[in-house]
Amino acid sequence: MTGPREGLSVVMIGRNEEAFLDLSLPPLVGTVDEIVFVDTGSTDRTLALAEARGCRIFRHDWADDFSAPKNFGIHQARCAWILNVDCDEALVVEPGTRDWIASHCLAARPEPAFIVTLDNLMADGSRVRQEALRLFRNDERIRFRNPVHESVCDAVYQHWPRQPPGRAELTLRHHGYRQGTNREKLRRNVHILRQWLQREPDTLFGNYKLGTNLLHLGGTGEGLFFLGRAFGLLCQVPDRISYPFADQLVTLYFQELLRAGRPDEARQVREIVAAWG
Numbered sequence: 001m002t003g004p005r006e007g008l009s010v011v012m013i014g015r016n017e018e019a020f021l022d023l024s025l026p027p028l029v030g031t032v033d034e035i036v037f038v039d040t041g042s043t044d045r046t047l048a049l050a051e052a053r054g055c056r057i058f059r060h061d062w063a064d065d066f067s068a069p070k071n072f073g074i075h076q077a078r079c080a081w082i083l084n085v086d087c088d089e090a091l092v093v094e095p096g097t098r099d100w101i102a103s104h105c106l107a108a109r110p111e112p113a114f115i116v117t118l119d120n121l122m123a124d125g126s127r128v129r130q131e132a133l134r135l136f137r138n139d140e141r142i143r144f145r146n147p148v149h150e151s152v153c154d155a156v157y158q159h160w161p162r163q164p165p166g167r168a169e170l171t172l173r174h175h176g177y178r179q180g181t182n183r184e185k186l187r188r189n190v191h192i193l194r195q196w197l198q199r200e201p202d203t204l205f206g207n208y209k210l211g212t213n214l215l216h217l218g219g220t221g222e223g224l225f226f227l228g229r230a231f232g233l234l235c236q237v238p239d240r241i242s243y244p245f246a247d248q249l250v251t252l253y254f255q256e257l258l259r260a261g262r263p264d265e266a267r268q269v270r271e272i273v274a275a276w277g
Contacts, residue, residue: 004138007033008105009077010085012055013069014038015062017087018045023175025053027091031098032083038073064192067144077138081105083116084134084152088176092119100169112137112160113152114168121178135168148192149209153244189213204233208249215256224260227253235272 010032012024028035037055039047040062050057058076060069074082081104085091104114113136120128133153136142141159144150156165176182193210197203211226231253234240243249250273257266 004080004107005033005078006106007079008081008083008101009033009079009138010035010083011070011073011077012037012085012087013040013060013066013073014046014087015040015042016044016046017042018049020088020175021046021049021053023090024085024087025049025055027093028085029053031091031093031101033079034077036073036076038069038076040069064195065147067146067150070144070150074138074143079105080107080138081109082136082138082142083170084136085172086174086176089118089172089174092171092173096169104166104168109137110163111166112139112142112163113156113165114170115165116168117171118174119171120174123178133165134172135170146205147196148189149205183217186213186217190217202233204230204237204243205245207233208245212252215252220256220260224253224256227256231269240276 010028012035014021014037025035035050035053035055036058037050038058038060039050040060047057056076058073060072062069070084083091091097113133115131116134118130118132120130122128133151133156136152136156142152142155144152145154190210190213193206193213196206197210200206207226207230211223211228211230214220214223214226217223227249230249234243234246234249237243240246250269254266254269257263257269
C-alpha cells in the first residue's frame with residue numbers, strides 16, 4: 001500500500017455555502033493539487049458550484065460536530081499535505097505562492113505542520129490579522145478535535161512536542177466577518193458547546209469559547225460565569241503557557257469583570273497572573 005503522493009490537498013466542509021464559493025474556490029483551482037469538499041446537507045447550489053470547480057465531493061451526515069466531517073475529509077485526501085480552508089476564506093495567490101507550495105508540500109519535509117496567516121475583513125472595513133495552524137501533514141496521528149472551534153493543534157503538540165510548526169508563506173483572506181456577527185451561527189455554537197460541556201464539564205477550551213460566544217450574544221452574566229470557570233481551570237494547569245489562547249482569556253475575563261462593576265475580582269485576577277511570572 002502506497003502512502004500519500006507529493007502535493008497539497010485542500011479539505012473543506014460546508015452546507016448551503018453558495019454565497020461564498022465563488023470567492024473561495026477559484027484561487028484554489030490550479031494552485032493546489034485537489035480540493036476535497038465534504039457536504040453536510042446542502043439544499044442550495046453548493047454542490048453544483050463545487051462540482052463545477054472540479055472538487056472531489058463527499059457527503060457526511062451532520063451531527064453537531066465539526067471535527068467529524070473534517071476528519072472524514074482528511075481520510076479522503078490523496079496528497080502528502082492538508083490545507084484546512086473554510087468556505088468563507090480565499091487563498092491569496094501571489095507570485096511566489098505556487099513555488100512555495102511546490103517546495104514545501106513534500107512527503108520528506110521534517111515539520112509536522114505550518115502556521116498560516118488569516119486576514120480577517122471586518123464589517124467596519126478594518127482588517128484583523130491572526131495566525132492559525134492550518135497546514136499539516138497527511139498523517140493518521142493528526143486529526144481534528146473538539147465538536148466546535150475544531151483544531152489539530154492538540155494532536156500536533158502531542159506527537160511532536162519538541163518540533164514547533166513552521167511558518168507558511170500563505171494567507172487565507174476571511175470574508176465571513178464582513179457580514180457582521182452571524183447570530184444564527186453563534187446560537188448554533190452555543191448549543192454545541194453546551195452539549196460538549198455536559199459531557200466534559202472541565203474542558204478549559206470549551207468553557208472559554210462558551211463564555212466568549214455568550215458575550216457576543218449579549219449574555220453577559222452567563223458569559224462571565226463560563227470565563228471564570230475557564231480561568232479557574234487555567235490556574236490549575238502547570239503548562240498554561242502552552243495554551244495559545246491563555247492571554248486572550250485572561251485579558252477578556254479581566255475586562256469583563258471591570259465592565260460588570262467587580263473591580264476587586266479583576267484586581268485579584270491581575271495579582272494571580274502576575275504571580276505566574
